[in-house]
Amino acid sequence: MAKWPIGVFTSIDAGLGVKLEVAHELGIPTIQLHAPAKETRTAENAEAFLQKLGELGIELTCVFGGFEGESYADIPTVVNTVGLVPADTRAARTQEMKEIADFAKLLRCDTVALHLGFIPHDTNDPLYAEVLDVTRDVLDHCKANGQNLHLETGQESAEGLLQFIQDTGRDNLFVNFDPANMILYGTGEPIDALKKIGNYVRSIHCKDGTWADKPGEEWGQEVPLGEGDVGMENYIQTLNELGYTGPL
Template sequence: MEKWAIGVFTSIDAGLGVDLDVAQELGIKTIQIHAPQKSSRNQESADKILAKLKDYGIEVTCVFGGFEGESYADIPTTQKTVGLVPPETRAARTAEMKDIADFANMLGCKCIGLHIGFIPHDTNDPQYSQVVAVAQELCDHCGAMGQTVNLETGQESADGLLQFIGDVARENLKVNFDPANMILYGTGEPIEAVKKVGHHLGSVHCKDAKWAANPGQEWGQEVPLGEGDVDIEAYLRTLKLVGYEGPLTIEREIPQEPDRQKTEVGHAVTLLNGLKTKILG
């Protein structure tokens, strides 16, 4: 795969990604894919998806998990409902992530990703050690198949993420860095955060956002790539600095407006290709 291959976050039957046909139309060669519904996570479905991707000349680089009952309505709701942190859904969701990892393996994909949720800041909180244990369990399941587990950024500061990765102590636990999420959640300046977690990067998103008036208490605003506070050129230069050479995966979450989504992803492809030439030569 070429250095910094342009990718896009896609969906087959669920989630917020662009349609596969749109990815193909835009000339995209790599995708992260939102895991399909449970009924579709089988070898027959995997074979159909692989045949279509082969036809399109597209490679899956990461399969992302998401769960029923998650809500990103506001930051407090996100804290209560997202990922493997909420205790009442943790066991079922951990089992589902293992199932998603098995499906990713059917696709020949060596990476799964997820929002693990708001990890307790206090490392002495009993919930903290339980989330560490569940991350270890998931990493060990994936490690047996040669897969990495990439944690999507946003809900933790870079320092909090480093602490957690250190405590989980699994070589296959990586970061899926999303610069816009740092702004949307109000958890830190994205460029500084990339410098801190750079040696743990397994994958990245290219997404943009504007800071909220009260960061961390209310959502920032997601905007088209290049129109927010990330500074995409500085972001890419920092990725180069930390030695990241994997795909640049565009994420634009407006599935209810497919035409606008397609246009904005197309603009993002053009922007990234231009910056790639400028930075990599």
């Protein structure tokens, strides 16, 4: 893969992202894929999708997990509905994330990713240990598949995310860095955060945003690339300094 190929988030069915044909029309050579609905995650569909990727000359670099019932309406709703943290959906979603990893394996993709959810800031919080356990469970499943797991940034500070990664005690946990999410969630200056966790950054998003009046309590605003507070030139320069060469 050449340095910094352009990538786009895509979907097979009605999930998040553009259709594969749109990526091809735009001449985009790499994609991250939003995991399709459970009933369509079959070996036959995986083979058909792989064939289409080959015909279009597009490389799949990551499969993103997502779950029914997640909502990003506001920060409190994210806390209660997103990822593997909410207790009432945790077991079912953990199983589904393993199934998504298995589907990614059928797609010959060695990277899966997800929004884990709001990890407690206090490492002594009993919920922190529960989230560690469920993350290790998914990591061990991915390891058996020859896969790495990437956590999307934004809901924790860089320091908190570093601590969590180290506390898992696993060697296949990395970061999908989204600079705008740090601003949207109010968890820290994105460039400073990138420098702190750069050793774990294996995939990224290029997204921009502006700070909320009350960071951490209210959503920031997502804006077109280059019009927000991330500082895209500085972002790309920092990625270069860190030796990141993957898709943008």
